[in-house]
Amino acid sequence: MKLKLFIFLICFVFGKICLSQNTIKGTITDDKHIPIEGFNATLLNPSDSTLIKGGFFLNGKFELQCNKKEKFLVYLSSLGFQDTIFPIEVIDTVKIIPEIHLKKQDIQLDDVTVKARRQLYMQTADKLVMNVEKTVLKEAGDATDVLKKSVKVNVDSENNISVLGKGKAFVYLNGKKISSNEILSLIPSEEIKSVEIIDNPSAQYDAEAMAVVNIITNKNSNLGSAAKVIHTTTKRNSFENSTNLQFSKRSPKNNLYVSYYFLNKKRKYENEYIRDYTQTESPSVLLNEVNEKFSLNPQHSLRINDEIVFNKYNSLNLVLNGSYYKGKYNTDNRNRIFDSSITDDANEEFTSDIDSRIKRTLLNGLINYRIKSENNNRVLDLSAEKYYYDSEKDESILEVLNGKPSKKANEIDNQFNFYTLQTDYKQVFNPSLKLNSGIRYSRYKNESTTNYNSSVSSRNEFFENLEDEFIAHGVLMFSANKWSSKLGVRLEKLKRDTELGNEEIVDRDSWDWLPSFLLSRKLSEKSQLSLSYSKKLVRPSFQDLNPxxxxxxxxxxxxxxxxxxxxxxxxxxxxxxxxxxxxxSLFYKKTKNAIVWYIDSSEENDQIAIGTQKNIDLQTTWGMDVVIPYQTKKYTVYLASGFEKINNKGFYADLDKTKWYVKSGIDLSLPYKLNVNLTGLYFSDGVNGIWSYEEAFKIDAGLSRAFLNDKLNVSLTFEDIFKSNEMESNAKFNNRFITYKYYYDDSFVRLRVSYKLNKIKKGSRIKSLLKDQENRIKSMYK
Structure with a gap:
């Protein structure tokens, strides 16, 4: 009933929209048919040349709207070109002007510096764009640190990324999905131009993505070579140090970027579990306190990106990411069992000390060949990617029960091998009709070996999961007058074979059809309304399936x-x-077979807790969110707030609670070239899956200043200032009550120093200046 009412209201709103205007469209190029990057286009009254409407446009395209069908003068101007003026007559609703060529004009420029505060946030029908370049966020650290301070984005202690009100987000880099979030640590914040937050992705994106975070990196337009050294010192309970060395070299035919990253770190975790079994056949209360310390021997990471330009139609891009580190965990695990409540005296107590040694290796390689048409109306990308990840963990366990020690050992080796072949094709038929399409074949293989040994038993298990995936997608984009739309479909075929030892436990072969659409209308020059729908598919991860x-x-x-x-x-x-x-925004989500964490009990001993995952029949979520940014010459502030209400049907139907969230940030320019950033995040109590959790909040701050003509940059970061990054959740399973408290050592002070060494060839900077000022100049015509 709620869904029907929601759809009725949407249709009613769209039905009320009946205003219309006339549109004038055109394409501006130079004498070689290359689109002019930045230009002014204005409509003038032919009788007295007074201004009717105007704007600043990029990439050779302009669009102006007028209320009447009559004659006008069109005036075009761009730096480095002769001004052009010509008459037109608007007869139809849409007036398309044939391609116009501007003649170049020789000009002599002295050194000019343009300084302005760049527009930090920009909304479109399907995404929110946050600019990072030339803000205090460029000194945040790596890409993960930037996302922590991004509007609507949440990064948890395990670096899982989600969008508030939407759920799990997939991360893309320049439009390509990354294989692992660990790659984000290899991307310095200085390399990031902007972050796009897409809260209802179309069929173009991964079927599992409830949201997409697309990181756009800078493209070096200067010829020559440059180097940068970045050193970071972080104070938590102990000191951590990292060093990043960057080198880039650009020529007309080649653009090379190399980054080496060195890190050592120490972390601390505190967990507390309370299991209330007082309503079971064997009443008791168990208090489990876990203190975990993690230290990482130096982590070495390397990132290489090389773009080879054969000509203006063909280019080759090679990307290599690699990371290797060793580390150790020390876990103090204390269990106390009571009769009916937690007191000073326990009936039984045992401890478990675990010393773990880990070793992890990551290798990721991507090759992309791009073919473009002369006017960039057609682009073909041919890609191949290989991803390898190996994780080894050796655990030595000492348990003491009633004064009697016992030793155990656990060895786990996980290997992931991914292969992907992909073709993407884009075509612009005309300014109003565009197509994005692609096909992809992927093979995912996970092999896991577990060896467990104790004084009384041993267990050796081999788990293998093999998936072959074929995907085809197409998205058609159409615009007319004030309307625009995206119609998409995604076809996925998956074959999964899972074996435990020599026994096949899963053999599935499935097809899925996943449509999407976006319909948008400009209500006025300042407002826009959009409606979107998508069907998604979330598959269990390899580890979720491993028994x-x-x-x-x-x-x-x-x-x-x-x-x-x-x-x-x-x-x-x-x-x-x-x-x-x-x-x-208003949103509604309906999930069938939602995957949730569950605490089961052993058939042999109901006091043994087994952490696993299960499906629940049906889960619905609806809510609202608001994003309000405000910007002046001195500061930019944003507020993102909303709520979501989750209802479970059948299984755990009694869980029905509304969760509120608020994330706010401010970017402030102070005297003496100081920049300040402040970010706050708050969650009310709510429901996640079948777990209820308590409210939590976190506040971060940052300060930066540039020296020596921007070659030296120093920043200071204060993370989790009030040490409030704690989580408490609880759930009920078969008359067993579970309470979980967790603290992540996320409170720190970080000093970051970067220094640039450049050897750049001087030349005209007109294009880069225009691009940097795109949003600021456009806003002047609002």
Whole structure:
């Protein structure tokens, strides 16, 4: 009933929209038919040349609107070209002007410096764009640090990334999905130009993505070579140090970038579990306190990006990412068992000390060949990618029960091998009709070996999961007058074979059809309304399916569930945006077979807790979010707030709670070239899956200043100032009550120093200046 009412309201709103205007469109090029990057286009009254409407446009395209069908003068101007003026007559609703060529004009420029505060946020029908370049965020650290301070984005202690109100987000780099979030640590914040936040991705994007975060990196337009040295010192409970060395060299035919990253770190985690079994056949209360320390021997990471330009139609891009490190965990695990409540005296107590040694290797390589048409109307990308990840973990476990020690050992080796072949094709038929399409074949292979040994038993398990995936997608984009739309479809075929030892436990072959659409209308020059729908598919991860036991202590272990089903999700979203800054959205999500964490009990001993995952039949979520940014010459501030209400049907139907969230930030320019950034995040109590959790908040701050003509930059970061990054959640499983408290050592002070060494060939900077000032100049005509 709620869904029907929601759809009725949407249709009613769109039905009320009946205003219309006339549109004038055109393309501006130079004498070689190359689009002019920045120019002014204005409509003038032919009788007295008074201004009717105008704007600043980029990439050779302009679009102006007028209320009447009559005669006008069109005046075009661009730096480095002769001004052009000509008459037109508007007869039809859409007037398309044939391609116009501007003649070059020789000019002599002295050294000019343009300084302005760049527009930090910009809304479109399907995404929110946050500019990083030339803001205090460029000194945040790496890409993960930038996302922590991005509007609507949340990064948890395990570097899992989500968008507030939407759920899990997939990260893309320049439009290409990254294989692992660990790659984000290899991308310095200085390299990032902007971050795009897409809260209802079309069929073009991964089927599992509830949201997409697309990181756009800078393209070096200067010829010559440059180097940068970045050193960071972080104070938590102990000191951490990292050094990043960057080198780039650009010529007309080649653009090379190399980055080496060195890191050592130490972290601390605190966990507390309370298991209330007082309503079971064997009443008791168990208090489990876990203190974990992690230290990382130097991590070495390397990133190489080389773009080879054969001619203006063909280019080759090579990307290599690699990372290697060793580390160790020390876990103090204390368990106390009471009769009916937690007191000073326990009936039984045992401890478990775990010393772990880990080793991880990551290798990722990508090759992309691009073919473009002369006017860039057609682009073909041919890509191949290889991803390899190996994780080895050796655990030595000493348990003491009633004064009697016992030793155990656990060895886990995980290997992931991914191969991908992909073709993407884009075509612009005309300014109003565009196509994005692609096909992809991927093979995912996960091999896991677990060896467990104790004085009384041993267990050796080999788990293998093999998936072959074929995907085809197409998205057609159409615009007319004030309307624009995106119609997409994604076809996915997946074959999965899973074996435990020599026994086949999963053999599935499935097809999925995933449509999407976006419909948008400009209500006025300052406002826009859009409606979007997408169907999503969430598959269990390899580890979720792995039934091998990951031992914690005599009363606790984790175990995957090979019988998990895919979750199928339908998303409906309506967004109203104003001035390309602020927005308000209503959303509805319906999930079948939602995957949630569950605490099961052993059939042999109901006091043994087994952490695993299960499906629940149906889950619905609806809510609203608001994004309000405000910008002046001295500061930029944003507020992102909203709520979501989750309802579970059947299984855990009694969980029904509304969650509120607020994220706010300010970017402030002070005297003496100081820049300040402040970010705050708050969650009310709410529901996640079948767990209820308590409210939490976190506040971060940053300060930076540039010296020596911007060659030297010093920044200071204060993360989790009030040490409030704690989480408490609880759930009920078969009359067993579980409470979980968690603290992540995310409170730190960080000093970051970077220095640039440049050897750049001087030349005309007109194009780069125009690009840098794009949003600022456009806003002058609002």
């Amino acid at each position: 091998s036991i990951s031992y914690i202590d005599s009363l606790s272990y984790f175990q995957g569930n090979p019988n998990l089903k895919n979750a199928r999700i339908q998303n409906l979203n309506m967004k109203f945006s104003y001035m390309k800054y602020a927005s308000i």
